[in-house]
Every structure is written in C-alpha cells, then in structure tokens.
Amino acid sequence: MTLIEDIVIRKILDSRGNPTVEVEVYTLSGYGRAAAPAGKSTGKHEVKAYPAGGIDAGIKYFKEKMDNLIGMDATRQEDVDAMLHEIDGTENFSMLGGNIAVAVSLAVAKAAANSLGLPFYQYLGGVYATKVPKPVGNVLGGGKHAVGGTTIQEMLAVPMSESARDNVFANAEIHRVLGKKLRERFPNISIGLGDEKAWIAPMDDIEAIELLVEAIEEVKGEYGIEIKPALDLAASSFYRDGKYVYRNGEKTPEEQIEFVESLVKDYGIYIVEDPLHEDDFEGFAELTRRIGHLAYIVGDDLFVTNVKRIKMGIEKGAANAVLIKPNQIGTLTDTVNAIKLAKENGYATVISHRSGETCDTSIAHIGVAFGCEFIKTGAIGGERTAKLNELIRIEEEIKGE
Ligand code: PGA
Ligand code: ZN
Numbered sequence: 001m002t003l004i005e006d007i008v009i010r011k012i013l014d015s016r017g018n019p020t021v022e023v024e025v026y027t028l029s030g031y032g033r034a035a036a037p038a039g040k041s042t043g044k045h046e047v048k049a050y051p052a053g054g055i056d057a058g059i060k061y062f063k064e065k066m067d068n069l070i071g072m073d074a075t076r077q078e079d080v081d082a083m084l085h086e087i088d089g090t091e092n093f094s095m096l097g098g099n100i101a102v103a104v105s106l107a108v109a110k111a112a113a114n115s116l117g118l119p120f121y122q123y124l125g126g127v128y129a130t131k132v133p134k135p136v137g138n139v140l141g142g143g144k145h146a147v148g149g150t151t152i153q154e155m156l157a158v159p160m161s162e163s164a165r166d167n168v169f170a171n172a173e174i175h176r177v178l179g180k181k182l183r184e185r186f187p188n189i190s191i192g193l194g195d196e197k198a199w200i201a202p203m204d205d206i207e208a209i210e211l212l213v214e215a216i217e218e219v220k221g222e223y224g225i226e227i228k229p230a231l232d233l234a235a236s237s238f239y240r241d242g243k244y245v246y247r248n249g250e251k252t253p254e255e256q257i258e259f260v261e262s263l264v265k266d267y268g269i270y271i272v273e274d275p276l277h278e279d280d281f282e283g284f285a286e287l288t289r290r291i292g293h294l295a296y297i298v299g300d301d302l303f304v305t306n307v308k309r310i311k312m313g314i315e316k317g318a319a320n321a322v323l324i325k326p327n328q329i330g331t332l333t334d335t336v337n338a339i340k341l342a343k344e345n346g347y348a349t350v351i352s353h354r355s356g357e358t359c360d361t362s363i364a365h366i367g368v369a370f371g372c373e374f375i376k377t378g379a380i381g382g383e384r385t386a387k388l389n390e391l392i393r394i395e396e397e398i399k400g401e
Contacts, residue, residue: 032110
C-alpha cells in the first residue's frame with residue numbers, strides 16, 4: 001500500500017515569480033505533494049539548488065533516473081534518500097539539484113503519511129508533541145532581500161506566549177504597527193516590502209532596531225505577552241575583503257564581535273543569526289563565550305544544515321543554535337540528522353523558510369515533530385501565512401482544542 005507507484009515533477013512559481021519544482025508522489029493508497037523553496041542570501045557551503053544547466057536540466061536528469069525510485073517503499077525514508085544521493089552521485093547534489101532532491105524527499109514522506117492516514121507531523125514521530133515551535137517573525141529588513149533597506153538582513157520579533165495563535169497574531173500586529181511608524185517617519189517616500197514581506201525603509205541599522213523595539217513594546221502591552229527582538233545579520237552578505245561593510249561605515253571582525261555584543265546587551269536581542277561570516281567558526285566561538293548565556297547565537301550560512309559543519313561548530317563551541325533549512329542539505333533524512341545532532345549537543349534548533357517560498361507547509365510539521373524551539377517563516381504574506389496557519393491548525397490538534 002505504501003509502494004511508490006508514480007512520481008510527477010513540474011515547474012511552478014515561487015513567491016518571487018521564479019520557477020521552482022513541485023513533486024507529487026503516488027502510492028496505491030495515497031499521495032504526497034511538496035515544493036522546494038529558494039534562497040537568495042545562500043551560504044556558499046549549501047548543496048547546489050540545481051545542476052549547472054539550471055532547473056530544466058535538473059528536471060530532465062530526474063526524469064531519466066526516476067525509475068530507480070518506483071517500487072520503493074515510501075515509508076523507507078532513509079532508503080529513498082540514500083537512493084536520491086545515489087542518483088545524484090556527487091557530494092553536493094550538483095547533478096540532480098538539492099531543490100529537486102528535497103521536493104522528492106518530502107513528497108515521498110508526505111505520500112507515506114497520507115497512505116497511512118496520518119497527519120504529516122504525526123507520521124514524522126510527533127504523536128507525543130505537546131507544543132509547536134515559537135514563530136520568529138521577520139518584520140523589517142534589507143540585505144539581499146531588499147535593496148535600499150538596512151544592512152542587517154532581518155529584524156524579527158519573538159512572542160513568548162505558549163499559544164501559537166497568539167504568537168502568530170502578535171507578529172502580524174508588530175508588522176502592522178511598524179508599517180504605521182514608518183509611514184509617520186517617512187511621510188514623503190513609499191515604503192515597500194522585501195522578499196519575505198518585511199518592511200524596507202532607508203534606515204540606519206540602529207535606528208531600525210530602535211523602531212523594532214518600540215513596535216514590540218507597543219504590541220507587548222496590547223497583548224500582555226512577553227515579546228523579544230531578534231536579528232539575522234546574514235553577515236556573509238556584507239563581508240568584503242576582511243571587513244563588515246555597513247551602509248554607514250566598516251567594521252573589522254573584532255569590532256563586529258563588539259558591535260553584536262553591544263546589540264544583545266543594549267537592546268535585549270534574544271536571537272542573533274549569522275552575526276559573522278560563514279567560515280568564522282572562531283569568531284562564532286568567541287561571541288558564544290561572551291553572550292551565549294544571554295542570547296541564542298544561530299548558525300545559518302555557518303552550518304548550512306550539514307552535520308559535518310555542525311560537528312565542527314560543536315567541537316569549537318561555535319554558536320548555541322542551528323538554523324534548519326531542508327533544501328540547504330537536500331533530503332529529509334539529512335535534515336533530521338542535523339536536528340538530532342544539534343539537540344543531542346544542547347544546541348537549539350530553528351526550522352526555517354527561504355526568502356523565495358511556496359505554500360508548502362512541510363517545515364511546520366517537521367518543526368513540531370522534532371521539537372524545534374523556533375520556526376522562522378515571516379510574519380505576513382500568503383506563502384508565509386500558509387505555514388503560520390498550519391501551525392495554528394497543528395496546535396489545535398495536539399492540544400485537543
Ligand atoms: P535566503 O536567506 O534568502 O537564503 O533564504 C534567509 C536567511 O538568511 O535566513
Ligand atoms: Zn539567515
């Protein structure tokens with residue numbers, strides 16, 4: 001009943017209007033569909049999203065090799081994922097494309113769940129889950145996601161209620177309040193939204209962090225819940241020739257560490273992602289020594305959801321949390337191994353969307369099933385709310401509401 005009968009692969013649009021892949025997997029008794037997201041501020045150690053010939057070459061390659069998966073048992077996820085690696089035959093999915101691999105891998109898992117009549121998070125082992133990850137909402141930013149915005153890529157909010165619904169609504173409200181504040185501050189220019197639907201404004205980073213904190217304070221009072229500020233610096237994207245290049249000046253790596261330390265101490269930043277460039281394990285370790293007791297220091301481009309790199313981090317004491325993006329590594333099994341390794345070593349996990357997204361909700365289910373502490377999937381925008389609304393539904397189910 002769970003044997004793979006057929007696989008369909010197609011090109012669909014992502015939230016930026018670029019092509020991405022969607023895969024359907026059919027068994028005798030069910031089916032699963034999954035789509036790959038797309039990064040823009042990608043880490044250089046991620047698997048290749050597509051082979052050198054692009055998405056079409058990847059789809060063609062997959063169709064030629066697809067027969068290897070037909071007849072496999074969809075519930076044997078590790079075997080299926082091993083076959084995807086075999087079909088690809090490289091270290092970094094540069095023949096098949098990690099985006100194709102991840103869409104197939106997730107569609108197989110969803111088909112297995114559906115064939116067995118189980119919600120996806122339960123199939124993944126989340127039958128005893130009692131809570132859902134806290135949503136970390138991107139509300140203001142710049143970097144590679146928004147030309148003309150702040151140098152720091154993302155300014156986010158983390159509502160701390162035990163209710164996912166309250167947290168999701170609080171983030172949307174912070175987004176709204178920030179929009180109002182920006183229109184007041186910049187009455188004569190149009191304020192836009194970046195790729196993840198966070199506001200973009202021509203602001204200095206500190207000015208933007210102060211505005212974020214103001215908006216958080218306002219909504220905190222209104223909702224009566226604790227809400228904390230967070231940042232994703234995506235520092236690799238503005239690291240040039242040994243310096244961190246901000247819109248208003250440069251910082252040496254040592255100055256960057258001091259700057260991040262001061263941000264955490266002065267503004268109570270609760271989560272700080274990629275504060276240093278993607279190969280600076282030593283700098284991450286130094287920062288973790290200085291502020292690891294005050295904040296989550298998250299490696300995204302540093303770890304790229306890769307167990308080898310996470311192990312390097314653990315050995316050096318670099319960071320205390322890992323960002324988890326399934327398409328950075330290419331299969332569900334590799335993703336789960338990364339989450340498990342992080343957890344076994346006391347690192348927190350943040351399951352995450354990409355800046356280019358679809359309405360696929362897999363990350364909400366994975367985050368619940370494996371007990372990720374946080375989920376980063378925006379604050380508003382259809383492709384983001386698809387996942388946030390799924391969290392609300394899952395929470396209802398696991399709390400028996
Ligand atoms: P992305 O970046 O554009 O690569 O998805 C998101 C992030 O840095 O967290
Ligand atoms: Zn990031």
